[in-house]
Amino acid sequence: MKKKHWLVTAAVVGMALTGSAGVYAGTNLESIKASLNHGLGIQVNGSAYTPTANGKKLAPISYQGTTYLPIRSIGEALNTPVSFDAASNKVIIGSGSSTGTPATPAVSTAVIKTKYLPTDFPFPKDAKQVSLVENVADNKKQVSLLYSTKSNLLELGNTYKDYYLSKDVTKNSEIIEADNLSIVSSKDNDFVVSINSSPITNQTGAYEISVVWKEQ
16 A cells, blocks of 8 residues: 555544543444554654654554544644543543633742642642742652642643653653542652642632642
8 A cells, every 4th residue: 555644734644542531432433344544654743753652652543534533632733622521521632622711821930939749740820829838858859739720621631741741750640620630649759649639619610729838
């Protein structure tokens, strides 16, 4: 078969969201026969790109004349957040909202001053400290921080996910949804962190974010 090279644009489609297959209702699933196209090259902004998930190479799928690409991996290549909202059974690309207040981009730790969090730990621009406890136990630094924000949880969650993946963590799990954020990451002999959200009563779109960070 002649090798094809495709330039990835906004028109590229694909629904291979890693880790989300089990949440779809069985009545909405339809069995098909498709082919993994290992010979298809992908180019993103002029550079060759190989989609991956959890360290494994992902192949495009060819079905009835249409090529399907793994959307989460492609989203990462294009710096566009991609998430799955289990409540509405919907894949969300981008901020997740076409109306209302735009999502607040994350910035540096200068928004909230701490002694022990890494200096590049990201906070949303509107973050407001609710409580902060920092101490040292058994010669290990510990941080327990609570802050409030009206930031979009999908974008905030993907910011934290990408941040910790860039730290070469040895263990990582996350739930990133439009109304729920839960991330646990750790790096052997370095640190462990958990980040969780909870809605603020009587404040639409506002959340408290709990950050618990410890040295290992």
